[in-house]
Amino acid sequence: MKWNIVTNQQHLNRIERVCDYIATHLDEALTLDVLSEVAICSKYHFHRLFKAYMGVSAVQYVQMARLKRASFRLAFEAKYSVTDIAYEAGFESPEAFSRAFSRIFDQTPSQFRTQPAWQHWHAQYAAQPPMQGENMLDVTVVDFAQREVALIEHKGHPNLVLETASKFIQWRKSTGLSPVDKSETFGVPYSDPNDTPADEFRFDICGTHQGEVPENVFGVKAGVIPAGRCAMAIHKGSHDRIGETVYQLYRSWLPQSGEELRDYPCFFHYLNFVHQVDECDLVTEVYLPLK
Template sequence: MTKPAPKPATALDYGRRIERVVAHIAAHLDEPLDLARLAGVACFSPYHFHRIYRALMGETAADTLRRLRLTRAAGELVRDGADVATVARRAGYGSVEAFTRVFRQAHGSPPAAYREHGRRGPSPQSRNETESPMPDVSIRDLDPVRVAAIAHRGPYMELGGVFSRLHAWAAGRNLLGPQTRAFGIGYDDPSAVPPEDLRSEACLSVGQEVQGDGEVFIRDIPGGRHAVLVHKGPYTELERSYRWLYREWLPTSGFTPADRPPVEQYLNDPRTLPPEEWLTEIRIPLA
């Protein structure tokens, strides 16, 4: 009688199958969502695929497709200057009104305003920078963090899709839990480097025993003294906080940044909260 495969090996195999599905969705954003086809990509029965995907990813395949399409739409609005109706159709919406409603929920502002704000960049006269003070910056000694990471080259807005693949990888290895922390590392200044050349990493905290596999590698985010600012609001507005930190706070702080990139820790789950409630800890390493 054949013995069943050990549970860890089964979970690992499930995770790899779902990774393939996430990559397939990202590569076919303009095609209709065909659950039977996705089940075939994962080599799961169509009767069970949907439940397995949701159990591992925390969202349905349709949710993943919708989220990745809206992320692409945000980039098209800012980088390409496409009109809202064209972007809405490409994102799979039959009307601008429906697209606007969903886009606002995802990104915190309607498409036209988002595009205009992105073209201008953070305004020196924005409310957060002048009319009201930015939140306090704290100086903290942080512990190093061991993470599993996937490298990305391209617009920072595309990092959400990379996190989806990393989430599937971690779920298949039973590495996700209440203590798991998510980090993003951006190596380049988006105002100085073309979007297609931006370098970044999506990271999830892991234990010392975890090993990399395929595109996932293991690295340590160094600890030490950091300037820390908590940004509240959509990720699209993070650049405003960075601008304030580097233009206003750092030159008068008496500190010098270390020769390492800033790190973001995402303190809550953007899939379960509106954009105005998202919390991001910006960590600037200090010499």
């Protein structure tokens, strides 16, 4: 008798394939029939398999993915009304959207738009899709040119970085300096958020800007990202998982490269943002400074 043995890794591959499909098809009908076909799995077993690996049902996962996009729309895209966002998220009415949003995030959409409670929001997305081993990174050693920047320092819990980012966005809009469509945007974490006490974590949000930065109520000031050799890899997708690319640079690429690290933290160059593209289409350059 020939047994068809499906390994745990194959199950993980199936679930990750489904998660990737959901992320890139949020505006389509994501029924169990459709998702089970993507998983190449019987629909009679798919829903149990998905929940066993993800901790939530496929239906709940889809709703959370759509609500995540809706959250970014509320916080960063004033041009979208709450009604528009509700229908885009697949709800039959703004009232149904508001009930679901409030149940999960403890804020109405309007409250979240005005003053988002990012720390509680992050807690709802703490569980990450399964890891299935490392793909090979495409790493390039580049000569990074110095950037003069305007920056705002975030000091405190990593889950509150988006609050600081909102202040930087307000500064950009109110002054017209370092406009997002004509400037580069960088993030500089000075330590690993997983190994740093929350009150000691620092993350600089930077936008290229030459010259002085006028005194302002937001705390934005002038700074520099220094020139030097760097290993650069592309991270695609959610910023919440950018640590996976960073760790892979340190764990896999660096030991085999023969390179030594320079005394400056790794940093990120954001090529697009969640108010421009869906989260799955985010592209970020990750730089590891070298001697």
